[in-house]
Amino acid sequence: MTSSVESSSAQSNSHDDSQEGFRTPTNLTLMKYLQELPDAERPPNPLQQQYHTGRVPNSKAGDGKPRLLLMGQRRSGKSSISGVVFHKLPPAETLYIETTIRVKKESMHSFMDFQIWDFPGHLDYFDPAFDVDKIFDEIGALIWVIDAQDEYLDAINRLNATILNLQNSYPNINIEVFVHKVDGLSEDYKMDTFRDIIQRVQDELSDAGYENAPVSFYQTSIYDHSIFEAFSKVIQKLIPQLPTLESLLNSLCANCRIEKAYLFDVLSKIYIATDTSPTDIGSYEICSDYIDVVVDIGEIYGWERPNENGESESEIEETGGTDCESLITMERKGNNYLYLKEINKYLALVCLMGDDSPAEKKALIDYNVGVFQKALSQVFPFSNGTNATTT
Numbered sequence: 001m002t003s004s005v006e007s008s009s010a011q012s013n014s015h016d017d018s019q020e021g022f023r024t025p026t027n028l029t030l031m032k033y034l035q036e037l038p039d040a041e042r043p044p045n046p047l048q049q050q051y052h053t054g055r056v057p058n059s060k061a062g063d064g065k066p067r068l069l070l071m072g073q074r075r076s077g078k079s080s081i082s083g084v085v086f087h088k089l090p091p092a093e094t095l096y097i098e099t100t101i102r103v104k105k106e107s108m109h110s111f112m113d114f115q116i117w118d119f120p121g122h123l124d125y126f127d128p129a130f131d132v133d134k135i136f137d138e139i140g141a142l143i144w145v146i147d148a149q150d151e152y153l154d155a156i157n158r159l160n161a162t163i164l165n166l167q168n169s170y171p172n173i174n175i176e177v178f179v180h181k182v183d184g185l186s187e188d189y190k191m192d193t194f195r196d197i198i199q200r201v202q203d204e205l206s207d208a209g210y211e212n213a214p215v216s217f218y219q220t221s222i223y224d225h226s227i228f229e230a231f232s233k234v235i236q237k238l239i240p241q242l243p244t245l246e247s248l249l250n251s252l253c254a255n256c257r258i259e260k261a262y263l264f265d266v267l268s269k270i271y272i273a274t275d276t277s278p279t280d281i282g283s284y285e286i287c288s289d290y291i292d293v294v295v296d297i298g299e300i301y302g303w304e305r306p307n308e309n310g311e312s313e314s315e316i317e318e319t320g321g322t323d324c325e326s327l328i329t330m331e332r333k334g335n336n337y338l339y340l341k342e343i344n345k346y347l348a349l350v351c352l353m354g355d356d357s358p359a360e361k362k363a364l365i366d367y368n369v370g371v372f373q374k375a376l377s378q379v380f381p382f383s384n385g386t387n388a389t390t391t
């Protein structure tokens with residue numbers, strides 16, 4: 001924005017120069033440079049947006065839809081995770097999920113399009129009958145689910161075999177290990193199991209000559225928010241603009257004295273970015289529960305939103321703003337406040353305000369959130385689907 005303003009004023013100056021006859025070679029070069037400046041900002045062949053791990057992309061097909069593969073032993077909880085996170089399945093109902101027999105592929109259309117592939121536990125992916133390239137091409141992350149309540153040595157062996165098999169052809173795949181079902185374990189046993197699994201995986205991989213494998217570990221359960229937190233971190237690695245989003249949130253927090261700000265995908269309650277101050281699961285839980293409240297109220301009192309380009313003029317007049325907005329101020333224990341604003345049909349900004357009531361400085365917050373929203377639309381290409389649905 002700024003540079004185009006500068007360049008247009010520079011162009012008018014150069015016009016004045018030519019009228020006054022100061023067409024020296026230096027002036028001509030400068031004029032040419034300034035005239036070409038606006039084009040220089042837009043590459044002639046804009047690259048198709050690619051979501052990848054931030055390292056070398058594995059993409060060959062290049063359809064820009066990263067894949068999340070859910071793998072692991074039978075009954076480790078893969079289908080339950082997918083159901084709870086992406087289909088709002090109540091955790092208790094996962095007891096009735098039947099064993100997966102075929103690979104289940106689902107496309108998620110949200111702030112970014114991606115696919116979830118749920119693999120049956122018994123499948124040997126490296127059997128010659130399977131086209132390995134088809135499975136691991138375009139992969140965003142491989143999520144390996146280990147049942148922490150069960151005997152896990154076999155699971156670790158299979159995980160390591162998979163990592164070693166993939167090492168040559170796909171060395172940049174992010175391997176995310178969910179040490180799952182930790183809800184049933186005591187605090188001590190949970191930590192011991194977690195450490196033991198990390199140690200075994202790392203030792204076996206380095207014994208096999210693979211040092212510094214890109215493996216991350218998370219403790220998860222579908223019965224609390226840990227599965228959403230873990231998924232948030234997995235998804236964040238697929239967003240190349242993450243550092244920009246974080247610094248935008250940082251400056252929003254600094255300008256409005258916000259304690260913690262999350263940018264949520266409303267549908268899945270995955271947060272796609274937060275400011276860089278320390279995160280604790282407690283504040284994530286509050287914000288995510290708050291989204292549930294707003295979504296429920298929105299279902300009763302909501303209205304048809306104007307689209308992203310601000311079209312549908314009558315809607316705008318009716319609601320008095322160009323953005324679809326849902327703004328609630330709520331007091332929680334300890335005199336802290338929460339602020340939520342819908343950024344678009346997929347994303348919502350949720351802020352923990354500390355002790356300052358946002359009602360007293362609403363104008364300041366609204367202004368800064370408006371700036372944030374504009375900056376976000378420039379750095380983050382939102383998908384234009386009509387509905388945030390899963391298929």
Ligand SMILES: Nc1nc2c(ncn2[C@@H]2O[C@H](COP(=O)(O)OP(=O)(O)OP(=O)(O)O)[C@@H](O)[C@H]2O)c(=O)[nH]1
Pocket residue numbers: 073074075076077078079080081093094095096097098099100101119120121122180181182183184220221222223
């Ligand atoms: N306690 C506890 N149980 C869970 C959790 N997640 C899943 N389960 C249970 O684990 C069982 C197996 O879950 P599934 O989702 O069917 O497992 P799967 O990995 O898809 O199994 P396959 O389809 O056979 O590969 C179900 O009874 C779930 O209720 C969890 O976080 N904690």
